[in-house]
Every structure is written in C-alpha cells, then in structure tokens.
Amino acid sequence: MELYDYYRSSAAWRVRIGLRYKGIEAIPHGVHLLRDGGEQHAQAYRALNPFGLVPTLVDGKEVLTQSMAILEYLEETHPAPPLLPRDPVARAQVRSWAQAIACDIHPLNNLRVLQYLEQELHQPEDVRRAWYRHWVILGLEALECEIARVRPDDRFCWGETPTLADVCLVPQLYNARRYEVELAPYPRLCRAEAACYELEAFSLAHPDRQPDAPR
C-alpha cells in the first residue's frame, strides 16, 4: 500500500497506527501541508484526493480517503489483530468515542480552520489558541466522564487491547499538549494513552518518528 501522509496530521497519524498495528506495510509519501501554500491543494494531489486533505491510502488500484473510513476498511480486510471489539454494543461505544474526537474535536482545530480564523476573520493568535483549547477541553471532559463511567477499569479505552478509540485518542492528546491543555483532569484518558505508547505500533507512528518530520 501507499500512504499520503503528513507527520503532524492527526488523521494521517490514526491511519499510520492502524497500518502498523495490523502489520501492513505502506510506502509513505509526504504531503507538506504548509509548504508552497499547502501541497494538499496542488492539482496532482487533488486528482488523487479531491477533498485536499491527508491521509490518502492507495491499495493497488483503489484510492481511499477519510481516516475513519480507511480504518474501517483495514479492519474489514485485515481483521487480525482487531481494532474493534466483537459485541455490537461495545463496537458502538468504541466508534462513538472515536467519533467524539474525529467529529467533535479535531475538525474544529484543523489547520484550514485555524487559517480561516486568522486570514478571513483576522483573529489574533491568543483568540485562535483559546478557540483550539475550548473545543479540546469540551470534548475531553465529556470523553473522560463517559469512558470512566462505562469502562472504569480497562487498560485501554475499551478492553485490554487498543481499539479505534485509542487510535483517535493518542493524536488528540498530543495536540492538546501542543496547545498547553492541562491533562491532569483526564486520568482515565491518560492511562489509555500510556498503555498505547507501550506498543510499538503507536510509538513508531508518532510524528517525531516520520521521515517527513523536521530533523
């Protein structure tokens, strides 16, 4: 497979974790989101992915977009080791937590949104940082409350092995730290994160370990 990737993209990072966890080799292609006005907007990349976002996964002649759709595809085509539990209610819980990050936190803090706040709405940096932190804190508070209630004793978000919820959580907590969000109020989430980083799939997928990361 081939992965069009950017080292610090949360969505691409999710797919990197999924690929590594399932032992799938993918040749990385760096798409620099800031260079030359954003390589994701270039015509060559848009021809592959009209949404102009990373990641894009190429599997043979198939071109797949959207991180959560790609992860479900990997789960269906490479079911072992699984990233979803077997029971439908458990699967719904895991997907709900993953989507709470993928739909309710991350889209609001994406690069293009911060750029719009700066360039179109002329908001200064402190206002943009407050915006970022607002949506992160709102989302993490609810997620901590929910996971601590539903699965108080598990090692990962759900169960003793990682799931799609952890795959989304790890990049989100990294971003929270970048914006100096205090994570002490989220002990349940931090415990799952720590368990993830003990696994090579997660540690090797970290932005700092990517070939397109700055030295």
Place this chain on the structure above:
Amino acid sequence: MELYDYYRSSAAWRVRIGLRYKGIEAIPHGVHLLRDGGEQHAQAYRALNPFGLVPTLVDGKEVLTQSMAILEYLEETHPAPPLLPRDPVARAQVRSWAQAIACDIHPLNNLRVLQYLEQELHQPEDVRRAWYRHWVILGLEALECEIARVRPDDRFCWGETPTLADVCLVPQLYNARRYEVELAPYPRLCRAEAACYELEAFSLAHPDRQPDAPR
C-alpha cells in the same frame, strides 16, 4: 428503542432515516437545542449523554451516542435492508463520503460553533453566514467531484439503493439551502437527494414531519 432527537439536528435526522429505513420503531423524545439555554446541556440529559449533543439512542439498557456510531450499530444489529454495500472498497467509499460530511462539513456549522462565533468572537451575522457557506461549498464541491467520478451513473450516491452517504447527504443539502447555497453546481448530489426523497424513510424523517417541529 427511544430516540432523543431535535427536529432540525442533522445528526439526529441521519439516525431517524436509518431507523425508518430499517423499519425500527423508536419513541421520540424532543430535546430542544435552543429553549432554556439548550435542553441538551441540562443535567438530566447530560447524565444520559455527557457530550450534550443529540442524538442519543436508547436500546433496552444500552445508551448509544454519536450518529455515525449509532448507524453502524443499526447496520450490524438490523442488517436488512442494508445501508452499506458488501464489497470492502465500496464500503470504504460510502463511509468516506459520509465522513466527508460528518467530519468535514457539519461539525464546523453546528449550532454550538455558530454560537461561539457570535458570543465569544462577536462576529456579525453576515460573517457567520459566510463561514457556514464556506465550509458547505468547499465540502460539496469535493464530494460532487468525487461521486461523479467514482459512481457517475448510480441512482443514489453509491448504487441503486441508499447508503450511509445518502443518509448524511440529505440533511446536509437541506442545511445548504437554509443558508442559500446555490446547489446547481452539484447535479450528481442533487440526483441522489431526489432519489432519497422518493422513499418514505427519507421523507418521513424530514424536520417538518417531526412531532417537535413548530406548527
């Protein structure tokens, strides 16, 4: 089942379509997103759904949140009629298009985001409308391009029966019209939408037909 719902919520509307399409009865409970500062923030509702968002689906003793997770749950527990094709690549395409709406358009235009722009960033109505239209147009352009390229001749977004992509598309196009987005540039999307509204599951799930809609 029981559905905590608001007639004009896109996310709740998706679940209404899924329930009706699969012939599942659900007792509706209106959660008024604007009354009394938003009933979704009330303690009683937060106890059910800590995210303070609609929809919430209750199935026996299970409480399920996040529209896309709920729809996958319905697909797994009530597989007929299906809302996903059988082939993994096709499923990935459908999920990608659904997520392009659920992750890249709708979260940016959600009520709470428009309220933040107004109340915290003091942006006037014309700026908020431009924001709304910006993300809708960006998303619909890419989606039109992608679906017209991958499935040019299908009746629905993917195939001859509706899928999760159509379930997300119909509420999104309704919202686009509310904000006076010109839809003529998206003939492929409008064709899928028209096919959807010919089905009772879609027409009965429309906001105007809900018990909590204003008379």
